[in-house]
Amino acid sequence: MTRKTVRIAMNGVTGRMGYRQHLVRSILALREQGGLDLGDGTVLWPEPILLGRREHALKEIAGRHGLTEVSTDIDAVLADPSVDIYFDSQVTSAREEALGKAIAAGKHVYTEKPTATGLDGALALARLAHARGVRHGVVQDKIFLPGLRKLKRLVDGGFFGRVLSVRGEFGYWVFEGDWQPAQRPSWNYRAEDGGGIVVDMFPHWEYVLHELFGRVTSVQALATTHIPQRWDEQGKPYDATADDAAYGVFELEGGAVAQINSSWTVRVHRDELVEFQVDGTEGSAVAGLRTCRVQHRGATPKPVWNPDVPATEAFRDQWQEVPDNTEFDNGFKAQWELFLKHVYAGAPYHWDLLAGARGVQLAELGLRSSAEGRRVEVPEVSL
Template sequence: MTRRTVRIAMNGVTGRMGYRQHLVRSILALREQGGLALGDGTVLWPEPVLVGRREHALREIADRHGLTEWSTDLDAVLADDTVDVYFDAQITSARVDAVRRAVAAGKHLYVEKPTATSLDGALELARLARDAGIKHGVVQDKIFLPGLLKLKRLVDGGFFGEILSVRGEFGYWVFEGDWQQAQRPSWNYRAEDGGGIVSDMFPHWEYVLHELFGRVTSVQALATTHLPRRWDEGGKPYPATADDAAYGVFQLEGGAVAQINSSWAVRVHRDELVEFQVDGTHGSAVAGLRGCRVQHRSATPKPVWNPDLPVTESFRDQWQEVPDNLPPGGGFENGFKAQWELFLRHVVLDEPYTWDLLAGARGVQLAELGLRSSAEGRRLDVPELTL
């Protein structure tokens, strides 16, 4: 067995997502399983180099996990020829500059979304990476979730017949920060810092819709700020200048319509924090993060509207759970880790990989058009992007 080390500069691991999902549940999880077997007797061993602005936080994380390499000097890390990959999970407004520097240093790129605060910036990064001839990928974790993998299996198997519509509900109550601490960082609610639920979630909806049902061809959205005052990590009140809820309608290539509500000001009355209902001529499905339920047309009940009598049937009991059949090659894994494995194989073995910076730019484009649609009060076409 041969071990091949890939050194990864990980910028932004002091943040919630960068630490929990990318460092702990992806890179360190790969190390705990003994590395990533490539199938030819070689094991890929990821070696993280932690990067950030807060020295004490980096040192604490490194000590906690027995890591030895960390730095607050990004340029010095990028100048290290032994570093192969640059990963970025910083605040969005800091991403473009850092990724530019990583491209100039010749590093392969793996970045969180949104890849930039504007479509121009996102396309610039995609062009720079293409022209530099480096490998590049964007995190699109939700399509690797068990519930959506089951949903894709249904789509690919023709279960739905003609798909008519997709309805999505995402969100939960994010506490204002005064009497209970907020679950999300305060910058998420400041537009000047790149916050807002449209810029955060529309990139997700773009790749989910694109991968499962077809390209988004138009968008009509209403973005709003339901809670205009919040409290930051220090307990100080601040004006929430970014949108905390968005209601979007998306026309899809092929004619299906998707409607997705996104909100950080909603209390959950559903089985999971995000759910998608897909209705087709032959059947319907409801998928969440892990579960997926179906109702085929042959087993569809025939309800009758009668407001004068109480409902006696349990509509939820009329659906069938999709089993946890294992996909080829193994079981359902953490979605972030699954995509990290594919990207690392792409870097080392040059295996095909479609979730690149151009795909990331499509998400930024949809968010930008969604905000413009809301501001102008009209539906906007979504042009197909090319470099």
């Protein structure tokens, strides 16, 4: 067995997502399992270089996990020929420039979404990566969640017949920050810093819908700021200039309609923080982060509307749980493994910068739809 060291510059690991999901639960988890076996006698050994602006924070994380390499100089790291991959989980406003530098330096790139602040920038990155001949991938973690993998299994097996509609509910109450600390960074609520739930979540909905049910062909959205003032990490009040809730209707190729509510101003009365209900001619399913329940056409009860008497049926009990039937690894780690196999073993991979651009496009058109109060067509994008 040959061990190949893969040096990965990881920019943004001081943030919640970059640290927990990408560094700890993906890259360090791969090291804990002995590396990634490519199946040809080669084991990839990821060696992270922690990159960011706050050296003291980087050193603290490195010390906590027995790592040695940290840097605040992105140009120097990208100029190092031993660095193979650049990963970005910075704030959105800083991502486009950094990715452009990494691609120009000939590095393979893997990045959180959105890939840029606008479609033009996102497409420019995809075209630059294509011209430069580097491998590139965009995090699309939701489709690797156990609940959505079960849902895809149902779609692929023809369980639904013709899919009629998809209903999605995502969100939770993010504290304003005055009497309880907010559980999301304050920049998420400032449009000038790249914040907003449309920019954050519509790219997710694009790839979930595209992957499972078909390309989004139109969007009609209402984005709003329900909480106009919040308090930042220092306890200082600030104006919330970004949308904190969005209500979207998406037409899909093939005729299905998706309705998805996204909100940081909703209190949870559902089994999981995100749930999708899919209704088809032959059956329905409700999928969350981990679970998926189904009701087939042949087992569908016959409810009768009668508001004069209490409900006599426990509707949730009429659904059947979809079994795991396999072990589900962490979704972020699973996609890291696929990307590394794509780079070093030529494995197929289609969650690239062009796919990322589709997500940016949907967010951009969703905001346009909200601002103009109309339905907006979503044209196909290409290199």
